[in-house]
Amino acid sequence: MIHPVYTISTIADILNAKPVLRINEPVITKLVIDSRIVIDPEESLFFALQAKRDGHTYLADAYLNGIRNFVISDPSYAALFSDANFLIVTDVLAALQILAGYRRRQHDLKVLAITGSNGKTIVKEWLYQLLAADFNIIRSPKSFNSQIGVPLSVWQIEPEHTMGIFEAGISKNGEMDSLAAVIKPEIGILTNIGEAHAEGFSSHKEKLTEKLKLFKDAELLIYSPDYTEGFSINDLPGKLKFSWSQKQKADLQILFIEPIDGRNYIRANFKGQEIECLIPFRDRASVENGIICWATLLALGYTPEEADLRLEKLTLVGMRLELKNGINQCSVIDDSYSADISSLAIALDFLNLQNQHPKKTLILSDLYETGKNDEILYHEIADLLKQKNLNRLIGIGPRISACAEFFEMEASFFESTQSFIADFPSLHFMNETILVKGARRFEFERISKLITQKIHDTVLEIDLNALAGNLQFYKSKLRPEVKIMAMVKAFSYGSGSFEIANLLQYHKVDYLAVAYADEGISLRKAGITMPIMVMSPEPSAFDAIVKHHLEPELYNLEILKSFSLFLNDNEYDYPVHLKIDTGMHRLGFEESDLTDLLTYLNELKKVKVVSVFSHLVGSENELHDDFTKHQIDRFAVITDQIEKGLGYSFIRHISNTSGISRHPNAQLDMVRIGIGLYGFDGALVNNKGLQTVAVLKTTVTQVKQIKPNETIGYSRKGSLPDGGSIATVKIGYADGYNRKFGNGIGQMLIHGKPVPTVGVICMDMCMLDVTGMDVNTGDEVIVFNGTLTIAQLASQIDTIPYEILTNISQRVKRVYFYE
C-alpha cells in the first residue's frame, strides 16, 4: 500500500500558502495546535490558531519544544526564527480544515458521520465495537468533534483503513459546511436532538437545518422522524433514508421496550416482520443509542439475527480519564476507554499535569493499532514515552514484551495480566502517579482494583474539563492583559486540592489564593510552584509561609509589623498583598491607616507590595450597584495614594466572580475567581454559560415496604399514610447532607426521577420515598448534578451554593474526570 507523503512544500501547494522555507523538505506526519503537546517535533506542523489568545503568541513555546514548521496568518512572524519553515495563509483554521479535507479525498473508505445533541460519542464508540470485526476502522479520538477536533481526527486516516467513523458537533450557525467538507460522509447518522447547545441558534429548526448540512452529499441518512418534526422527508438530505422511531411508522419501528434484569428487551417491526434485540443497559439514553446502532446495522445490511448477537455484547464506554487515590500514597489515572496511540498521548498529557508525586509510571498493554507493524508501533510509543518524561513502564502482553529493548526508562514486562498480578507484591508501587491503560481484552480493571483505594458508595465526581471550561468562560470576558487569581480556599470550595491546582497551573492562571497557610503548604508539597496568596496568615505559621514561598495577605498594621519583624535581617522585599477595607468591614486597612502604613513600609523595606486588593460585598446584585461603585471608587483613590507613597506600582484587584460578570470596569489588573470556577454565579440567570463541575452520587443500601401505620427513622418523624416503599441511601449529615433536607424538604434522583426524603436525616444515612418505583439495592442515587442542581438544593434549605459545596465532608471520596 502506498503511504502518501506530505512534505512541507506539498502542503504549501495544498493550502495555496505563501511559503517561507528555510530548512529542506521535512515530511509532516503530525498536526499540532497546542504548543505544550508535541510528540514528534521534527515531523510536526504547528497551526497558530486564533483562540482566546492569538496562536502566534505560542510560536516560541512550540519552537522550544522542537517544532520547526509553522502555519501562520501574520507574515511578520515568519522572521521570528531563521531555521524554521513558515506557511503564510489568510485563515489558519481554514487551512487546517483544507489540509484534512485534502487527505480525506485521497482515501477511498466508507465514512460514517454522526451528529446530534446527545449520544454522539457513545454511538461512535458502539459502532466501532459492533463493526470492528469486519472493517479496519479509524474513528475520532474521544470526543474530537469541533472545528479543530474533526480535522485532527480525519488527518489520522491511513491507506489501510476501510471505514472511518467521525463525530461532528457545532455550537452556532455556519459551522457545519466546513466539517462536511472535511469528513465527506457516505453515511450520516443523526442522534438525539435535545435542547443542549441551543444558545447559538435562534430556533430549533435553525439548529437542525445546520446539523443536517453535514449530510448534504451523503448516500444514506439514518434518522428518527421524532427528531425532525417540521421537516418533510424530501427536506432531509441523503439519497436513501433509513428511519427508526418509538412513536410513529418507520423502517425500524419500535413496538415495545421491556426491562429484564438490568437489560432492555426490544421488539420492533422491520420489513414487515417482528424482530428483537437485547440492549445490555438499563438507562433510557443507552437504550436510545442502542436503537440507533441497531438501525445502523440493519441499514448496512446485517441480518436481524446478526445485529442482535452483536448488540447484546456492547460494553460500557468509560469516556473519561479518572483520577483517584491509590495505595501507598500513589495517584491512579484509570483509562480503559481506548487503547490507541492518540488516546495514549492524551492520557500521558493528563499524567504530566500531575505534580503530586516525583515519579510517573505507565502500565500499558499491547496496542492493536491498525496498519502498523509492531516494530514501528512500539518505536513510536517508546519515543512518545521518552518525550513525555515517563519514569517507569510496565508493559503487559507478548507484543510489547517482544519490543522491550526499545524502551529506555525503568521497565518491566509481563506476558499477561495474570502474570502481572502474580508478581504484584514485588513491584513496590509507592508515591508515584500511575496511568493504567490497556486494550479491553487485557481486563485492566483487575489491575485498577489492586492499586486504587476502595471508593465508598458515596462519591463526589469532579469534572475537570467543566472547570477548565468555566475558567475559559471568565477569561473570555476579561481584557487580555488582566491577570487571574483563582480562589482555591476551603479545599477549592469542597472540590479538591492539588487536583484542581494542577489544572489551574497548567492553564497558566497567575495566582492561587488559600485561606490558611496549611492549605498552601499542602499545595507546595504536591508540587504546585505558582505564586500562592494566604489570606489569614497567623503569626504561628510565618515560619512555614516563608519556608514554602507563600505570600501573606496583610490586613492591618499589627500583622504587617509582626511579619516584617519575623523576617531575617538579610531578607528584604518579601512579596506581600495588602487588603483594603472599602466597605466589607471584615479585614483590611482603612484610609486612616495609610500614613502609618506607608511610613512603615518605606522605612523598613522588608516587604514588597506585589498587590493591593479589596473585596466587593454585593457584586451579584443590582440592588447594591451604587455601593459597588462606591467601593470601586474608594479603592481607586486609596491605591493611588499607596502607589504615590511607595513610589512603585503593584497589581490592583477588587472583582470576584460576579464582579467579572456585572462590572467590567472593575477588572483592573487582576480578578479573583472563586465560585464561578465551580459552576455558580449569582449574577447569571440560571448560571447560563457555566458548566456543572460537581456531581454527588450515592447508592441504595436497602429497600423496605412500609405499612400505613408504621413510622420511619428517629423520633418517628416519617410516615407513608398510604403505605409504600422506601430506599435507604448511604449519605447523612456527617457527609454534609444537611439535616434540614429531612421530612420531604430535600429530593434526590433515582433513574432520573426526583424522590423526596422521608423522616429525619441520620448521621450516615437517610431514607427516600420510592413508592411505586422499581428500585433495587445498589441502584445509583444522584444527590445533585446538572439537573438537580446545587442551586436548587441551596434554595430548599435557604442557603447559598457556597455552603452546600463546602459542607461536603472529607469522608466523601472525590474522583476527578478528564476527557
Ligand SMILES: *Cc1c(COP(=O)(O)O)cnc(C)c1O
Ligand atoms: C472567596 C473570595 C473571593 C471569591 O469570591 P467568589 O464570589 O467565590 O468569586 C474573592 N476574594 C476574596 C477576598 C475572597 O475571600
